[in-house]
Amino acid sequence: EAGVAQSPRYKIIEKRQSVAFWCNPISGHATLYWYQQILGQGPKLLIQFQNNGVVDDSQLPKDRFSAERLKGVDSTLKIQPAKLEDSAVYLCASSPSGTTHGYTFGSGTRLTVV
Amino acid sequence: AQSVTQLDSHVSVSEGTPVLLRCNYSSSYSPSLFWYVQHPNKGLQLLLKYTSAATLVKGINGFEAEFKKSETSFHLTKPSAHMSDAAEYFCVRGGYQKVTFGTGTKLQVIP
Numbered sequence: 175e176a177g178v179a180q181s182p183r184y185k186i187i188e189k190r191q192s193v194a195f196w197c198n199p200i201s202g203h204a205t206l207y208w209y210q211q212i213l214g215q216g217p218k219l220l221i222q223f224q225n226n227g228v229v230d231d232s233q234l235p236k237d238r239f240s241a242e243r244l245k246g247v248d249s250t251l252k253i254q255p256a257k258l259e260d261s262a263v264y265l266c267a268s269s270p271s272g273t274t275h276g277y278t279f280g281s282g283t284r285l286t287v288v
Numbered sequence: 289a290q291s292v293t294q295l296d297s298h299v300s301v302s303e304g305t306p307v308l309l310r311c312n313y314s315s316s317y318s319p320s321l322f323w324y325v326q327h328p329n330k331g332l333q334l335l336l337k338y339t340s341a342a343t344l345v346k347g348i349n350g351f352e353a354e355f356k357k358s359e360t361s362f363h364l365t366k367p368s369a370h371m372s373d374a375a376e377y378f379c380v381r382g383g384y385q386k387v388t389f390g391t392g393t394k395l396q397v398i399p
Contacts, residue, residue, distance in 0.1 A: 222387070
């Protein structure tokens with residue numbers, strides 16, 4: 175099966191600019207996750223979707239971050255405006271409903287804010 | 289609080305010797321537990337998963353983990369380390385609960 179697709183792979187922006195990341199999960203996977211992984215740390219969940227509804231966004235900095243999953247398939251994560259501390263790898267993962275099967279991760283987008 | 293604790297931030301072993309990476313969890317429910325590996329500048333790859341079937345779980349690349357409810361542990365082991373095992377390993381609690389990552393264990397393999 176095709177994996178989780180993410181784009182772009184790399185992005186460099188200046189602080190206060192905006193940026194968007196795209197994720198296409200595995201076909202049929204109802205649950206989609208966005209994680210932020212800062213260098214040297216474990217991934218931190220930003221938001222979890224079940225189909226096109228938000229299940230958990232408690233750790234999403236909503237003043238600057240937004241995410242949507244239109245039609246319950248693809249998802250975009252946006253940062254506006256970016257700060258230096260947003261430099262990280264942004265990982266998308268998907269799983270069948272219930273998540274007992276494990277999560278399949280994309281390769282991530284490495285964001286550098288200068 | 290529901291959590292996952294990886295007891296060692298760094299583990300160093302010689303090539304050919306056994307590997308033990310420790311993970312303890314807390315959960316009010318029967319958890320689903322996973323081990324993921326992340327090689328430098330690579331994505332996360334699933335090594336193995338426990339989902340309330342057999343307590344001894346075999347994964348890819350010779351890794352296995354044993355779920356011990358009495359000890360609330362899910363330690364990852366491999367009989368003989370290979371140079372290609374050098375990476376960061378994450379213990380993850382999932383299932384029907386909030387997904388929680390451990391802080392990771394960096395495995396160094398010495399030739």
